[in-house]
Amino acid sequence: MIGSTVMVVVCLIACAAPEDPADKPIARAYDKVLHWSDLRKVIPMDASQEDSAMLAQRYMESWMQQEVFLRVAESNLSADRLDLEEQLENYRRSLVIFNYEQALVDQKLDVDVTEEAISAYYEAHRSNFELKDNIVRARWFKVNEPDKRVVRKMEERFMGGNSEQRHELELWLARSGVTITDRSDSWTPFTQLLAEVPLSEAEAGSLLIKNGSKVLKEGNTAWFVEILEHRSRNSVSPLDLVRQDIRSILLNQRKLQLIESMRRNVYKQALDKNEVEIYD
Numbered sequence: 001m002i003g004s005t006v007m008v009v010v011c012l013i014a015c016a017a018p019e020d021p022a023d024k025p026i027a028r029a030y031d032k033v034l035h036w037s038d039l040r041k042v043i044p045m046d047a048s049q050e051d052s053a054m055l056a057q058r059y060m061e062s063w064m065q066q067e068v069f070l071r072v073a074e075s076n077l078s079a080d081r082l083d084l085e086e087q088l089e090n091y092r093r094s095l096v097i098f099n100y101e102q103a104l105v106d107q108k109l110d111v112d113v114t115e116e117a118i119s120a121y122y123e124a125h126r127s128n129f130e131l132k133d134n135i136v137r138a139r140w141f142k143v144n145e146p147d148k149r150v151v152r153k154m155e156e157r158f159m160g161g162n163s164e165q166r167h168e169l170e171l172w173l174a175r176s177g178v179t180i181t182d183r184s185d186s187w188t189p190f191t192q193l194l195a196e197v198p199l200s201e202a203e204a205g206s207l208l209i210k211n212g213s214k215v216l217k218e219g220n221t222a223w224f225v226e227i228l229e230h231r232s233r234n235s236v237s238p239l240d241l242v243r244q245d246i247r248s249i250l251l252n253q254r255k256l257q258l259i260e261s262m263r264r265n266v267y268k269q270a271l272d273k274n275e276v277e278i279y280d
Contacts, residue, residue: 027060029067034060101259109255113247121246122239129237129245134190134208137229140197141173141180146220155215158224184228187241197223208232 027034043055074082122129145151154172157165173180181196194204198216207214213226231238270276 027064029064030071032067034063101262104262105255105258109251109258111251113250117250118243118246119239121250122242126236129242131231131233131235131237134233135187135231135238135241136190136193136208136227137184137187138193138225138227139180139182139184140193140223140225141178142196143173143176143178143222143224144220145222151217151222154222154224158215158226159213187231187238190230193225197225199225 023035023037025033026036026039039056039059042059043052047055143151143154145154154169157169160166170180190204190208193199198218199207199214203214203216207225207227208230211227211230213224216223216225267276
């Protein structure tokens with residue numbers, strides 16, 4: 001029955017003019033009726049017949065289910081829970097005020113936060129930026145090389161610290177298609193490095209204590225790790241890591257101050273004009 005109704009509805013949507021007075025009923029739920037004009041609002045006019053039929057059936061079944069659930073809810077809720085007028089009015093008021101405040105913020109909020117302001121907030125609230133994990137500035141890469149002599153030469157150049165030797169090593173890596181993970185200019189959670197490099201707990205602790213370089217070998221695989229700087233868990237986070245967080249905090253403070261100032265000003269204006277008063 002529903003299938004044949006759907007095909008009729010699809011034909012009506014495709015063929016009838018938008019102002020066709022013949023608004024045929026297509027579904028019923030208790031005393032409520034769904035008309036084809038309601039359905040036409042949710043089905044694109046350029047949809048194929050097959051898509052229109054599928055969308056029509058889904059919409060009608062969804063509409064009937066919603067009406068059934070609504071009837072059951074209305075039948076079982078107490079009178080005070082069914083009285084939604086006050087709830088709707090409170091929601092409407094909150095929504096109107098929120099939208100106005102958001103428009104005010106979009107129009108008047110100064111979003112330019114200077115580095116001086118960020119640094120000042122950081123210094124005044126350092127205890128709020130405690131690290132939850134060890135972090136490092138580091139570089140690392142992995143090499144699969146069965147020739148032990150090649151690996152040994154790579155290790156010599158990596159551990160030697162000579163810039164010319166390091167450059168030779170990087171050229172070799174580039175020719176071999178080895179990718180270097182370079183986080184020397186940013187902070188990385190140490191757990192992320194450990195997820196890629198199989199450091200033992202002792203090796204990880206040693207690297208964090210004194211920084212430096214290390215090569216780990218396992219079969220034909222070698223991991224090369226260089227820790228340039230680290231900050232320990234529970235210490236103060238570097239400013240670079242929390243700069244955007246501080247900027248967001250300062251902007252939110254400005255936003256709240258702007259809204260509070262607007263509320264005070266408009267209320268004072270209303271009082272001055274005797275537009276609001278408390279009766280004796």
